[in-house]
Amino acid sequence: xxxxxxxxxxxxxxxxxxxxxxxxxxxxxxxxxxxxxxxxxxxxxxxxxxxxxxxxxxxxxxxxxxxxxxxxxxxxxxxxxxxxxxxxxxxxxxxxxxxxxxxxxxxxxxxxxxxxxxxxxxxxxxxxxxxxxxxxxxxxxxxxxxxxxxxxxxxxxxxxxxxxxxxxxxxxxxxxxxxxxxxxxxxxxxxxxxxxxxxxxxxxxxxxxxxxxxxxxxxx
Ligand SMILES: [Ca+2]
Numbered sequence: 001x002x003x004x005x006x007x008x009x010x011x012x013x014x015x016x017x018x019x020x021x022x023x024x025x026x027x028x029x030x031x032x033x034x035x036x037x038x039x040x041x042x043x044x045x046x047x048x049x050x051x052x053x054x055x056x057x058x059x060x061x062x063x064x065x066x067x068x069x070x071x072x073x074x075x076x077x078x079x080x081x082x083x084x085x086x087x088x089x090x091x092x093x094x095x096x097x098x099x100x101x102x103x104x105x106x107x108x109x110x111x112x113x114x115x116x117x118x119x120x121x122x123x124x125x126x127x128x129x130x131x132x133x134x135x136x137x138x139x140x141x142x143x144x145x146x147x148x149x150x151x152x153x154x155x156x157x158x159x160x161x162x163x164x165x166x167x168x169x170x171x172x173x174x175x176x177x178x179x180x181x182x183x184x185x186x187x188x189x190x191x192x193x194x195x196x197x198x199x200x201x202x203x204x205x206x207x208x209x210x211x212x213x214x215x216x217x218x219x220x
Contacts, residue, residue, distance in 0.1 A: 075210030095158020
């Protein structure tokens with residue numbers, strides 16, 4: 001039988017590993033396999049006919065966004081993250097890149113920010129057709145049957161001459177219920193949607209548990 005004293009270092013080690021895992025949660029994953037599309041996810045995994053150069057900084061084109069419409073699950077959804085597909089391989093020397101991601105509620109050309117997470121770090125090279133995945137540290141609660149958007153900007157790219165990513169999209173409506181957008185230059189709240197374009201994207205969603213009527217919720 002294991003004594004309590006013997007368990008203490010094990011518990012401490014598990015807590016430290018857990019904390020380290022949490023600190024890494026915001027990093028950007030790069031994979032060659034397309035993301036798995038689970039039941040509640042929204043995805044536009046199609047052959048692209050265009051690509052957008054991903055510039056760092058505040059330019060309009062440097063914000064890569066896509067809107068989508070949630071389904072009718074009564075409890076809504078949890079937005080966990082999203083992935084975009086890159087066109088061509090990086091150059092061998094890839095500096096560290098840092099990104100900011102957002103989830104927004106969309107109404108026409110206006111947005112309301114629901115979540116913004118900065119400092120997501122990408123290191124290492126990528127290959128042709130890889131997928132970049134940005135994950136929210138805190139999943140974002142979404143209501144059913146509403147128009148939302150996810151977008152990403154690059155806040156640090158190192159030396160751009162070492163290569164910038166080119167993210168793929170289609171110049172036609174290949175994804176129902178949403179479209180590609182950029183930032184409108186004048187106002188960070190305003191976006192510039194393009195109804196005739198969609199990003200090659202996977203939006204990671206899961207159904208949120210509906211709270212049954214009359215349920216008591218205890219909080220600390
Ligand atoms: Ca569309």
